[in-house]
Amino acid sequence: MIRYGGCMEAHRTVSRRAFALGAVGVLAACSSTNNDPTTTTSGPEAAGGGLGPVPEFTGKLAPLVEGVTVPPDLPVTAPTLFRGVRLFDGEEVTEAADVILQGGLVAAVGAGLDEPDGVEVVDGAGHTLVPGMIDSHVHAFPQAQALAARFGVLTELDLFSVEGLSTQVDEQRTTGATDRADVFSATSMATAPDGHGTQFRVPIDTLTDPSQAVGWVEERVAEGAAYIKIVVESGFGWASLEQDTVAALVEAAHEHSLRAIIHAQSLEDTTIALSAPLDGLAHAPWDELPPDLVARIAEMGIFVVTTAGLAQPTRHKPALDDDRVMDRIDPGLLSSFRRASYATDATWAAMLPNLQALHSAGVSLLAGTDNSNPGTISGAGMLVELAILVEAGMTPVEAMASATSLPADTFGLADRGRIAEGLRGDVVLIEGDPTAEITDLHGVVGVWKWGVSVDLDVA
Numbered sequence: 001m002i003r004y005g006g007c008m009e010a011h012r013t014v015s016r017r018a019f020a021l022g023a024v025g026v027l028a029a030c031s032s033t034n035n036d037p038t039t040t041t042s043g044p045e046a047a048g049g050g051l052g053p054v055p056e057f058t059g060k061l062a063p064l065v066e067g068v069t070v071p072p073d074l075p076v077t078a079p080t081l082f083r084g085v086r087l088f089d090g091e092e093v094t095e096a097a098d099v100i101l102q103g104g105l106v107a108a109v110g111a112g113l114d115e116p117d118g119v120e121v122v123d124g125a126g127h128t129l130v131p132g133m134i135d136s137h138v139h140a141f142p143q144a145q146a147l148a149a150r151f152g153v154l155t156e157l158d159l160f161s162v163e164g165l166s167t168q169v170d171e172q173r174t175t176g177a178t179d180r181a182d183v184f185s186a187t188s189m190a191t192a193p194d195g196h197g198t199q200f201r202v203p204i205d206t207l208t209d210p211s212q213a214v215g216w217v218e219e220r221v222a223e224g225a226a227y228i229k230i231v232v233e234s235g236f237g238w239a240s241l242e243q244d245t246v247a248a249l250v251e252a253a254h255e256h257s258l259r260a261i262i263h264a265q266s267l268e269d270t271t272i273a274l275s276a277p278l279d280g281l282a283h284a285p286w287d288e289l290p291p292d293l294v295a296r297i298a299e300m301g302i303f304v305v306t307t308a309g310l311a312q313p314t315r316h317k318p319a320l321d322d323d324r325v326m327d328r329i330d331p332g333l334l335s336s337f338r339r340a341s342y343a344t345d346a347t348w349a350a351m352l353p354n355l356q357a358l359h360s361a362g363v364s365l366l367a368g369t370d371n372s373n374p375g376t377i378s379g380a381g382m383l384v385e386l387a388i389l390v391e392a393g394m395t396p397v398e399a400m401a402s403a404t405s406l407p408a409d410t411f412g413l414a415d416r417g418r419i420a421e422g423l424r425g426d427v428v429l430i431e432g433d434p435t436a437e438i439t440d441l442h443g444v445v446g447v448w449k450w451g452v453s454v455d456l457d458v459a
């Protein structure tokens with residue numbers, strides 16, 4: 001049985017020797033470093049040389065969630081009123097607001113609100129209320145989803161593969177699964193035989209020909225995939241999908257109104273990815289992007305999931321020195337968070353300029369951790385990710401939007417990502433002011449999912 005989503009599994013099986021030798025791809029699980037000079041293309045000419053005309057997709061993509069449906073078996077709890085709290089509603093900040101959660105939803109947002117019968121009042125002075133966060137790149141498993149919820153990450157977008165997906169989705173619909181983050185999943189990933197992704201001891205149907213794309217995508221649809229993940233990874237000796245197979249997969253995903261998300265990290269692979277009308281990149285590249293690739297990404301209007309924490313050497317991560325964060329993480333998962341195995345000074349040197357350039361070009365950057373690869377972790381990894389986005393030049397409010405309203409809009413998660421009347425009662429109470437100082441997000445003092453209070457202690 002898949003216990004850990006792909007990446008984690010790989011790290012548990014790799015030998016130290018393999019590691020020392022550069023891991024030959026085994027560690028290049030979901031995030032492959034591109035430090036191997038034989039596989040890295042650099043410079044605008046090399047990267048841009050393969051860019052053809054901008055591909056277009058003019059059809060419609062289905063929302064992941066069309067509207068608000070309160071789970072029928074949601075636990076019944078008293079209403080909660082946050083009185084005089086600083087409110088980040090997903091886009092804007094209000095200095096002193098009242099917010100009422102009732103019946104699973106945000107029942108009211110305003111000032112001087114009347115107290116409903118039986119209400120529990122939370123004094124919001126000195127605190128900030130933010131929407132339940134969305135992690136746009138994870139490899140989910142139940143323990144990680146519970147961990148996510150303790151840090152206010154209440155939705156995880158899995159990119160291969162989650163244990164017991166259909167059971168989890170059923171619980172999300174019926175009880176609200178209020179002890180853990182919701183999960184949506186790509187279920188599997190499209191890759192070549194001996195391609196990246198085949199190392200996880202999880203059966204994967206590989207592709208060798210574009211004619212297989214339609215059937216492959218239909219199988220994912222039958223499994224309940226929320227979007228399609230495609231791997232273009234030629235580094236570390238991996239076999240990679242041909243460009244025409246990538247194009248056929250993207251087209252097949254779009255036939256089902258599903259988003260096509262491509263893993264590509266080197267400039268060469270990113271160029272192949274950008275030859276198809278994809279919807280988003282699963283990672284911000286780890287090689288410094290030349291201006292023509294940045295312009296191409298912006299022109300295509302696609303999103304980029306950041307996964308920058310993996311590229312960041314451990315010494316930069318303030319969350320690792322904060323007991324408020326570390327004490328809330330399952331002891332068995334801590335070592336992975338502390339060990340940023342992929343990151344080097346070079347990956348970090350490329351990451352910040354890439355994020356800056358993409359952000360300046362107006363590209364939608366979605367905060368995603370790629371947990372539980374080493375160097376990140378479910379929940380707490382999001383705190384690291386958002387701090388990096390601020391370091392890359394975003395305002396704290398922009399960074400928090402990349403984990404709330406922006407992914408909600410991008411994926412059509414119509415019921416969440418904002419604090420507004422009628423939406424899900426998914427909120428996070430922070431001691432301090434993350435709209436001014438992003439690391440104040442370390443001070444999570446309360447989380448409510450569907451209006452139900454989440455237990456913040458390690459189980």
Ligand SMILES: [Zn+2]
Nearest residue numbers: 030031159370
């Ligand atoms: Zn991944």
